[in-house]
Amino acid sequence: MFQIDKQSRVPIYEQLVESIERNILCGLMIGEDKILSVRELSGVLSINPNTIQKAYTSLETRGITYSVSGVGRFVSNNAVDILKSETYEQELLFKNTVSSLKLMGVTKDKLEKIISEIYKGEN
Amino acid sequence: MFQIDKQSRVPIYEQLVESIERNILCGLMIGEDKILSVRELSGVLSINPNTIQKAYTSLETRGITYSVSGVGRFVSNNAVDILKSETYEQELLFKNTVSSLKLMGVTKDKLEKIISEIYKGEN
DNA sequence: CTAGTGTACTACACAACACAGTACACTATA
DNA sequence: TATAGTGTACTGTGTTGTGTAGTACACTAG
DSSP states (O other): OOOOOTTSSSOHHHHHHHHHHHHHHTTSSOTTOEEOOHHHHHHHHTOOHHHHHHHHHHHHHTTSEEEETTTEEEEOTTHHHHHHTTOHHHHHHHHHHHHHHHHTTOOHHHHHHHHHHHHTTOO | OOOOOTTSSSOHHHHHHHHHHHHHHTTSSOTTOEEOOHHHHHHHHTOOHHHHHHHHHHHHHTTSEEEETTTEEEEOTTHHHHHHTTOHHHHHHHHHHHHHHHHTTOOHHHHHHHHHHHHTTOO
């Protein structure tokens, strides 16, 4: 459900955010779904509640989730739309990676084969 | 010559390493070229000599450069070959990025267009 | 009333990073 | 030989980001 690598250089709270985003994008979590509470998830992942809280705050600020005091936290109905509108950074990373690979001598064909493999059965 | 962003989350020494690698890969620096000394580059970039040293050590450990005590530091003749053999990590990053973009609803066509733009005139 | 929510706050510890300063061995050159 | 410029190796110090620990309070459902 949540892939967290405590040894990674990217902070735990950021990994958690990305993990939840992925779950929403591939339909594992949909609108109005209740999210594990700060204390629950803290117990499941053996991570400090403050760290979970930090991740949740990031999602909330962007409108991906909303919270009801005393009740819990839920996935917004338009969460998927919001996430899809945030593609800019990923596209930039894609361009930079392609440029590096080109410099390293990787052929255009090879990159296109990798893409086809990932998109196989679609498009 | 060297693109360093002191505000970035990626460490300065790592940015420096990548910058030099790029210069070597695109032929700006070739075998037996003398590299700016620790103190020189420190002055040019306004970065602590220790930080430069740390970057240089990384290049040296991988055989991309070599140093002659009391003389200076030079690009290895097989630097390009070494760098090209280190594509694995970049390819992994490429795959992850493509997967994310796919989840975000970016089409295969769009990615291929970006690639063609970067590779235009070649392959 | 109680248990479980979200939220906010202070305090502390740790690691990575960068900087400051010093020191020493080496080499080329005047 | 003397000097300046190399690489290299230390020991500190300070800052920042991250994560943890603990506490507290308002809210809501049962």
